[in-house]
């Protein structure tokens with residue numbers, strides 16, 4: 501239990517240090533004219549890679565890994581340094597090197613073999629690759645929007661915010677892990693028989709999916725949901741051999757790979773037992789097909805659907821249940837909705853959605869990338885982001 505105490509103390513002190521630099525929360529007028537991306541909030545384009553699903557799982561990631569292995573090694577080193585600073589005498593690293601490799605064999609196919617393939621192609625120890633893959637079950641804070649234009653066409657966008665509490669760099673005013681993740685952002689075209697099965701934006705070395713689209717069928721993003729019945733309990737259960745639940749990022753990948761329609765995706769995302777709570781934001785390929793699935797570990801709570809008759813032409817999800825107010829220190833929902841409301845349905849497009857996702861604090865120090873997806877055209881674009889000062893840390 502003393503690790504948890506150390507961890508809590510660490511979180512509290514980080515929050516205090518960081519927030520005293522930034523009261524009151526930094527907000528701004530809704531941005532316009534940000535697209536095509538340029539200027540100080542745009543750090544760079546994202547490169548496309550192909551993963552061939554016809555290859556055995558252990559070989560699928562080899563090409564990508566040989567290109568990104570140095571970036572992965574750098575990031576793991578930063579995680580270790582941060583861990584060393586608050587867990588005494590390398591105990592956490594022991595756990596990573598000795599216990600986590602054993603977890604890999606308990607993962608369902610194809611994830612067990614893919615992780616081993618990623619480790620061998622990158623030269624990074626298996627326990628550290630496992631850590632990198634479990635990482636996202638905790639602490640991903642994000643904004644996702646699915647919106648329908650006046651022609652019934654669906655547009656889905658998201659900011660992926662990651663790295664909260666992980667090493668605030670006082671000098672650069674940035675999160676160390678967030679910065680280290682930026683070179684790992686990749687777009688991937690997953691192919692079978694030389695045809696696209698789905699497309700995604702992800703982090704090299706991570707076999708799960710947080711953002712993706714099955715062209716002409718559905719689009720999907722995942723946001724973290726904080727809850728007392730959180731990921732820790734699920735992970736502990738997993739270690740204690742209760743393994744009937746699914747890792748949330750692996751479920752997303754499985755659905756993108758194998759579900760064939762919006763309806764099938766919705767029912768799998770609503771019904772599969774999960775290790776940790778989550779929000780799934782799902783868009784379909786025709787009018788009215790958009791929903792927020794709020795997941796407890798075993799059930800879906802108050803699903804919310806697009807409803808044009810009630811004027812609900814978009815759904816916006818951050819990291820709070822839609823029927824509750826957001827945490828006052830972290831309200832990205834109100835500014836995001838304000839900008840969506842100003843945009844108006846006839847004007848919604850990649851251009852205007854990118855403007856919404858570029859407005860602080862929807863854009864913040866944790867924002868790693870922005871992705872825009874249009875299912876009917878099979879189009880996915882993503883951009884690595886920066887949030888120049890002054891900017892909210894989350």
Ligand SMILES: *[C@@H]1O[C@H](CO)[C@@H](O)[C@H](O)[C@H]1NC(C)=O
Pocket residue numbers: 669671672674676679
């Ligand atoms: C912080 O800033 C210094 C100098 O400006 C730079 O050399 C360093 O790479 C930065 N660190 C990160 C994590 O961005």
Ligand SMILES: *[C@@H]1O[C@H](CO)[C@@H](O)[C@H](O)[C@H]1NC(C)=O
Pocket residue numbers: 694
């Ligand atoms: C795969 O598809 C690409 C274009 O989509 C084509 O150029 C290439 O020849 C195809 N390869 C095979 C082996 O069919």
Ligand SMILES: *[C@@H]1O[C@H](CO)[C@@H](O)[C@H](O)[C@H]1NC(C)=O
Pocket residue numbers: 609610753754757758
């Ligand atoms: C998708 O289904 C195929 C065929 O059943 C299976 O081999 C594959 O592992 C599945 N993919 C995932 C990610 O579960």
Ligand SMILES: *[C@@H]1O[C@H](CO)[C@@H](O)[C@H](O)[C@H]1NC(C)=O
Pocket residue numbers: 716717760761762785786
């Ligand atoms: C929508 O998706 C379903 C299931 O994938 C497919 O049968 C249908 O043709 C798609 N409709 C359009 C307009 O793409």
Ligand SMILES: *[C@@H]1O[C@H](CO)[C@@H](O)[C@H](O)[C@H]1NC(C)=O
Pocket residue numbers: 811834835837838841
């Ligand atoms: C945006 O519009 C919706 C629907 O009219 C309304 O319920 C919501 O309060 C508005 N939010 C903001 C922040 O303007």
Ligand SMILES: *[C@@H]1O[C@H](CO)[C@@H](O)[C@H](O)[C@H]1NC(C)=O
Pocket residue numbers: 842843844846847
């Ligand atoms: C949105 O479209 C309306 C016409 O439908 C136009 O008058 C208005 O200026 C547009 N607003 C923005 C923010 O582009």
